[in-house]
Amino acid sequence: MLLIFIGSFVQTAIGFGLAIVSAPLLFVISPSYVPAPIVIVALFVALLNAIKYRSDVSVGGLKLALYGRVPGSIAGGFLLVMVSSQMLSLWLGLLVLFSVVVSLLPFRIDPTPTRMGIAGFFSGFFGTSSGIGGPPMALLLQHQEANQLRGNLAAFFVFSSIMSLIVQIPFGYLTLHHLWITIPLLPPAWLGYFIARKTTHSLPKDKIRYGALVLCLVSGLTAIWQGIMG
Template identity: 75%
Template sequence: MISEWFTSEALLAAFLIFVGAFVQTSIGFGLAIVAAPLLFLVSPDYVPAPIVLVALFISILNAMKYRSNIEIGGLKIALMGRIPGSIAGGLLLLYVSGDVLALWLGVLVLLAVVISLMPFRIEPTPTRMGIAGFLSGFFGTSSAIGGPPMALLLQHQDADKLRGNLSAFFVFSSMISLAVQAPVGFLTLHHLWITIPLIPAGWAGYQLARMTTGSLPKEKIRLGALMLCSISGATAVWQGIAAM
């Protein structure tokens, strides 16, 4: 029923998606990192498929905006690695409990924060792109958090090129994850229904980022996102440990 879209739970989920979409549009990735652990606490049904659906929507918008900066050739190997990684992530969903998934989400987010703070540079060679694609598929399909492996390799690109390439990668990789989540029961009509009110929230976050990104220093947005990620990741880890 439509009334389900206006419960306190649904409104909180929409707010988290709004914040995540703002972060992803601002720096190129981060929707799931910010939103997934806390959304899982709101309701496990929101992870992973609804987040992936919103990520697909936001990624299409960003890919269109930064289409002139996209270099598809460099992403092909990563997308090839994404397929077996997504299958492995789908199998993980079949065999882990909700408590373990909460802990998994939190650990992945905290790991992403640590990786983002590392000072060294990793060159995106074909082999590394394939490995990053596999890890992105595994993490993205099982938890919706597939951005960090690719962002780590591409983080030193020009800002618009980073946003464009990550968005293009997420468009295709989100489709791959959804194709795997459906047969294992994590993408159903129920998941589609609860995603509907999240789409306008994601669009609002995208629009706010477009209006403010130019005036806000990228480093401040990045540090703010990392702070939010640390809080949400630590909360998810605590919740997972407490429930086990």
């Protein structure tokens, strides 16, 4: 619950980060939390943010990313049944470290239609297999105005999370058990969203971002250690 609270706070503050912060450590606690419960919580937080920033959403600009998301989600579903839990932990950790590197890149990548489609594919692949689908889209959209970034990422996560959950059902990664263990995670997710809404306007965005990156680094290295040591 604490991990979800922190992740929800970060995602509401900067537009993405819930799964990056919480998924690797939740996987260490129990592999059952990844990916479906993380995706359900991400869908919940994304809905809250999409409603809040609905006037800043540009659906047309996200269309090709959503098209790319479909085959990417299917490919991510196949990865889930092909790898062991040890390999999945290593995969989670490497994805988080990749996310940290992406966040620190100093140059701008313009979100052309082709790049949006490619980012959508990899977002689906990463998101369905690990719950961490934000970095490819954040890489393209990170230079947008703050509320536009939050709104567009939230809208994309709503649709993409639903796609991932649909794909996870036939692969056995979304069952009644996963729904049951997700229920206690929703109140702290809402609390993280609520507190971020009340406080982030008075907190420097860069400090929140760099604090989140430190958490991500610890989380990613922990998952890699778990994957290597078994």
